[in-house]
Amino acid sequence: MSAAQLELKSVEKVFGDSVAVHPTDLEVHDGEFLSIIGPSGCGKTTTLRMIAGLESPSAGRISFEGKDITTVPPHRREFGMVFQKFALFPHMDVAANIAYGLKLRKVSKREISARVDEMLERVGLTAFKHRNVTTLSGGQQQRVGIARALITKPRVVLLDEPTGALDAKLQLAMQSQLKQLQRDLGLTFIHVTHNQSEALAIADRVVVMNVGSIEQVGRPEEVFERPQTRHVAEFVGRNNILVGTVSSDGSTFSCALGELPLATPWPAGPATAVLRADAISVRPREGYPHRAEVELQALEYTGARVSWFTSAGGSDITVDVSTRATQSVAPELGNRYPIWLRPGELHLIDDHLTR
Ligand SMILES: Nc1ncnc2c1ncn2[C@@H]1O[C@H](COP(=O)(O)OP(=O)(O)OP(=O)(O)O)[C@@H](O)[C@H]1O
Ligand SMILES: [Mg+2]
Structure with a gap:
């Protein structure tokens, strides 16, 4: 440049x-x-x-x-x-x-x-x-x-x-x-x-x-x-902020969605991760190996996409899926549904709130 x-x-x-x-x-x-x-x-x-x-x-x-x-x-x-x-x-x-x-x-x-x-x-x-x-x-x-x-x-x-x-x-x-x-x-x-x-x-x-x-x-x-701070993650796009703990060897992050492998090591201890709402699948999918369960609390239809507002282990998790993908699942409020994640989409941020 x-x-x-x-x-x-x-x-x-x-x-x-x-x-x-x-x-x-x-x-x-x-x-x-x-x-x-x-x-x-x-x-x-x-x-x-x-x-x-x-x-x-x-x-x-x-x-x-x-x-x-x-x-x-x-x-x-x-x-x-x-x-x-x-x-x-x-x-x-x-x-x-x-x-x-x-x-x-x-x-x-x-x-x-x-x-x-x-x-x-x-x-x-x-x-x-x-x-x-x-x-x-x-x-x-x-x-x-x-x-x-x-x-x-x-x-x-x-x-x-x-x-x-x-x-x-x-x-x-x-x-x-x-x-x-x-x-x-x-x-x-x-x-x-x-x-x-x-x-x-x-x-x-x-x-x-x-x-x-x-x-x-x-x-x-x-x-x-790759928003680098909590504010950027909250302001740009639709992101989930996950608070959890990095394992002592720095290779996994444990949070409300389970124990997720980290693409790059991170210092052990309390940490904050960001996961885009559209990087979560509501159907089993190639390249999305990690399964978790969420409870559906609200749906918001925006045309081509639907937002699922869910909770898992006391954390709010938003999932943005295509309307087509949702049709085959027929979501009902209050039910529990499996979701699939691609851990490579998860990245940790420097967050003073968890340091
Ligand atoms: N002339 C001024 N005297 C005193 N405070 C001011 C003055 N101009 C701006 N501020 C304050 O400085 C801060 C930043 O204001 P600024 O206008 O730069 O915000 P902004 O990001 O452009 O917001 P918006 O999106 O609402 O336009 C605000 O708290 C505002 O009240
Ligand atoms: Mg202004």
Whole structure:
């Protein structure tokens, strides 16, 4: 991977006596799509605003292409910005909204006109060029917001919940448009969302935050398949957290689902493991040698899949299975059912609660 384009070193933000962002290190690479996810109040917006220069860090350093920009004001950083509330100029039409940044920069009328037309084309709004922005739908307004941020050809684009105000279907459509724009233009996107599936779908790397700290940074499949902390496991995907004990030789983990072999040894003693809800089978299956029994307590039908909320040895276990697989089992609440596991899917995490 290329060297970092943007770098945060021990960047911290304190408001009064509360810490919004604990000292944080982060490297962002040229041309990557980075998504920051995490629950409400975990410090996503604050982190983005410090990168934008809208908030100054209480401590630490931010550098861009090797230069310290910690105290450089926002307009001199020349990063593009897209916010959840699009903050368009209501008295201006679409073209004037998009042209705004170029006008400020005293670009010639001719060039403005050419670049606005090109940008309208890119975001699919050519037919709306002279419409007043207040008459546009949410999705159209959002595309104006994006076009306005991109028109000045910023090297880095910061997006704070850019699809937050849209309905679910439009969100999906905008996600792929954003990804396409970012690829076509070769820009660095730093995108904040609390929607984990949006981040997994469009990001090159995902940053998972919790109470002011980064807990994990990785490719979407790394974060999804191998969450490294309890919070990441609970926030990304649907995971079972199993508390148990690693044997004295470090080779097995004993928990509510029995004694499970470990793929890689782990220090003996109390430990926490993560098992994805969709890595459990309700039928005997090749490669799923370990059998356990659970009591079915609730079912949740979501279309192609069904979630079984079960318990085993006092622990809650969620099993996500395909609706077809469930049909042959005909589950009834209160009954006990066998489940089959693939121990390779189990991985142990560093969890202060069991250390
Ligand atoms: N200007 C401010 N003054 C005081 N506290 C603030 C200020 N801005 C943010 N905070 C606090 O800092 C913490 C982090 O806020 P932030 O807006 O970064 O969260 P977030 O992750 O973006 O959440 P959300 O998903 O709800 O947008 C919160 O506890 C918030 O109340
Ligand atoms: Mg926010």
